[in-house]
Amino acid sequence: MNIVSIGSRTQKISLRFRNALLLGCTALVALSPTVLLGQEAANAGTTTPLEPIVLQGVGIGLDVANDSKSIVAKDTTGGGRMATPILDTPASVSVITSKEIQERAAESVEQVLQYTSGVTTDFYGSDDRFDYFKIRGFDALMYRDGLVIGRPFGGLREEPFAFERVEVLKGANSAGFGVSDPGGAVNYVTKRPRSERFGEVYATGGSFDHGETGLDFGDNITADDTLSYRITGKFKRSDEEYDYSRDDENFIMGGLTWRPGDDTSLSVVFDHLDRDGVPGSGGHPVGTDFSRDRFFGEPDFNYRDINRNTVSVFLDHDFGDGLTFSSNARYSRSRSNFGYAYISSTPTDGSTIADRAFFANDGSDKQFIVDAHVQYDASIENLASRTLLGVEYNTYNTDSANFWGAAPGIDWTNPVYTGAPASVPIFANTRDDQKTRGIYLQEELTLFDRVIATVGLRNDWLDLDETDKLSGSTSTGDFSEFTKRLGLTYKITDELAAYASYAESVAPPQVGTDPETGKQYEVGIKYQPTDFPAIFTAAVYDLTKENITVTDPATFLQSSIGKVRHRGIDLEAKAEITNNISVIGAYSYIDSNIVENGTGGNEGNRLALVPAHFASAWATYTLDGNGTRGDMTFGVGSRYTGSYYFSDANTSKSKANVVFDASFTYNIQENTTFQVNVSNIFDEKHVAYGGFGADFYNPGRAIYASLRQTW
Structure with a gap:
């Protein structure tokens, strides 16, 4: 906040600042910006023509220009496809800007999300195959620019440096983005060219022989700003904290934006992601307390490789008079595989030789997805309306072969590695073809600039084909799923709003089972002061997931019969209190209850991997x-994480823990900075996942230093 000293005005601004801060804190305790209208009514009873919207190639209405300068975002597309002020969105939405990502030196999606309310991360410890996170205790889906990527478990680890921001929508909302898990959605917003010259280059070194360099720069190609480019890259050579590890990455992204006029923007972005790593150390024998660097896998077999190419196209056009058109499309092809030798059981008879197993996967996929929608904004007298009508088409093809077999045991007191096996037995080899078509309608009505009613309706048609390559059989499934979302926001003042909402979700089904469904009721309050950048939010929700797919342990057949109910509270604050002080705070509580379980015996228990309490502050x-x-x-x-059970049977659980992080940045000169980040300062150690054959520890202390030059 800049305080301008003109007579008595300084005192007035300071008093407003203190009152704003007090009201923000009060809003949180009570529950323990600009809307894209494009017009105002000039005369009662008449409709006013709209001013044209100047398109900058970052999506109509979504302002990401400030994301590199502030930890506080004002608007979001996380609640739906319409860019909406967070204050006006009848849902819990968090935005992690690129400034916050850089400030905390977040290297992975898990690290990006770990200071966000409602989100738990890293519950599989040193198993590094995928990004692991849940929202409100349930699985969530990942999106990029509003287009679905898939589940984090089993997917590719995304590169945060590619994104302007990461938006987190908490709870069910298939009416906004299509079939999805009930926990919520994480939407990545891709960096695109700007109509200005800018850039940065950095180099990072640190723990585990970490060496990394990155660049992000762009400029106008033509003098009239009609054609711009942007190049982003990250290149890393590193180990992990365990022996025989590897964590190498090559990422490059380039984009062009063409603006033939103020009313049209066309962007094309290509990116290539290549990772070469080791998926984990194989776990540690249950009940032991070895150093994190001990490796009980197989050096010649543990590997994780990823190669993906993606082309994204963004088209925005303003027809004038309140009518705009937007379309996003993405084509991607990827190939990934891993081999994993791990401890499968720890003996209890006094022996020090642990059983191990080989597990491997070889997969490839390709996806083409396109979304197109028109938006019409109008106002008359004291009523403003925004209407969005769109269609989406998605075709996704994947081949996946899974291998599993026994591996030679290992003496944890004197490990002797036996080398990679000649072969591992294949136990599944499938091809899945999924085609999805969706049509949706979103309506927002604002009355007297105070009452905002939102309605979202969507229907998805899914055609599924699954071919078992081992047996040659093919199974099919056809689904038609209708979901809705209803929300009501009342703006008590221009800075304070209360809301209530109802939302539904339908998860992408498997052939032979019904889709998992979700229903959520939520009430909340938000405060966004005008005197300094900040957002304070509080929400209470009741979220139920039904038709959960469970597997019969005797027949291994799947059926949809489970039901889990989560009721909870999410509190979050992000504020740049002064030019010198900024804070981020989050607290969540989840009351988890397994209401139905087809395999029996777990009713009344908590869902696995869901702590009752978790909190963070930065x-x-x-x-x-x-x-x-x-x-x-x-x-x-x-970061505080309460204890959670390792299985739905609730027989064993983790211990509550607190982890501390720190950073230091020094401005060497105007555009040159030196930054040091330390995660897990005190090297706090606990079992993040276990209770079965092996224990997996949380990540240990890591120290990284970066030198950054901007222009």
């Missing part, structure tokens, strides 16, 4: 330079 303080030295920014954070 704060930074900038000490201004004095002429002889530059600004220094100190950051410190803590």
Whole structure:
């Protein structure tokens, strides 16, 4: 906040600032910006023509220009496809901007999300195959620019440096983005060219022989700003914290944006992601306390390779008079595989030789998805309306072969590695072809600039084909699923809003089972002061997931009969209190209850991997330079995770834990900074996942230093 000292105005602004901060805190305790209208009514009873919207190639209405400068976002597409102020969105939405990602030096999606309310991460410890996160205790789906990617478990680990921001929608909402899991959605917003010259380059080194360099720059190609480019890249060579590890990455992305006029923007972005790593150390024998660097896998067999190419196209056009058109399309092809030797059981008879198993996967997929929609904005007298009508088409083809077999045991007191096996027995080899067509309608009505009613309706048609390559049999499934979302927001003041909503979800089904469905009721309050950048939110929800797919342990046949209910509270605050102080705080509570379980015996238990309480806090303080030295920014954070059960049977569980992080940034000169980040400062160690054959520890302490130049 800039305080301008003009007479008594300084005192007035300071008083408003203190009142704003107090009201924000009060809003959180009570529950323990600009809308794209394009017009105003000039005369009562008449409709006003709209001013044209100047398109900058980042999506109509969504302002990401400030994401690299502030941890506080004002608007979001996370609640639906219409860019909407967070204050006006009748749902819990968090936005992690690129500034926050850089400030915390988040290297993975899990690290990006770990200071967000309602989100739990890293519950599989040192198993590094995928990004692991849940929202409100349930699985969630990933999206990129509003187009579905898939589930994080089993998917590719995304590169955060590719994105302007990460939006998190909590709870059911298939009416917004299509078939999805009830936990919520994580939407990545791709970096696109800007109509200005900018850039940065950095180099990072640190723990585990970590070496990394990155670049992100762009400019106008033509003098009239009609054609712009952007190039983003990250190249890393590193190990992990365990022996025989590897964590290498090559990422490159290039984009072009063409603006033939103020009313049209066309962007094409290509990116290539190549990862070469090791999926984990194989776990540690249950009940032991070895150093994290001990490796009980197989050095010649543990591997994880990823290669993906993606082309994205974005088209925006403003027809004038309130009518706009937007279309996103993406084509991607990827190939991934992993081999994993791990401890499958720990003996209890005094022996020190643990059983192991080989597990491997070889997969490839390709996807083409396109969404197109028109939006019409109008206002008359004291009523404003935004209407969105769209269609989506998605075709997804994947081949996946799974291999599993016994591996030689290993003496954990004197490990002797036996090498990679000549072959591992195949137990599944399938091809899945999925075609989805969807049509949706979203309506937002604003009355007297105070009452906002939102309605979302969507129907998806899914055609599924699954071919078992081992038996030659093919199974099919056809589904038609209708979902809706209803929301009501009342703006008590221009800064304070209360809302209530009802939302439904339908998860992508498997052949032979019914889709998993979700229903959520939510009420909440949001406060966004005008005197300084901040957003305070509080929500109470009741979320039920039904038709959960369970597997009969005797026949291994799947059926849809489970039901789980989560009721909880999410509190979150993000604020740049002054030019020198910023804070992020989050707390969540989940009351988890397995209502029905087809395999029996678990009714009344908590769902696995869902803590009752989890909280986090991150704060930074900038000490201004004095002429002889530059600004220094100190950051410190803590993450608390309550205990959670490792299985639905609730027989064993983790211990509650607190992990601390820190950062330090020094401005060497105006555009040059030196930054140090430390995660898990005190090297706190606990079992993040276990209770079966092996234990998996949480990540240990890591220290990284970066030198960054911007222009």
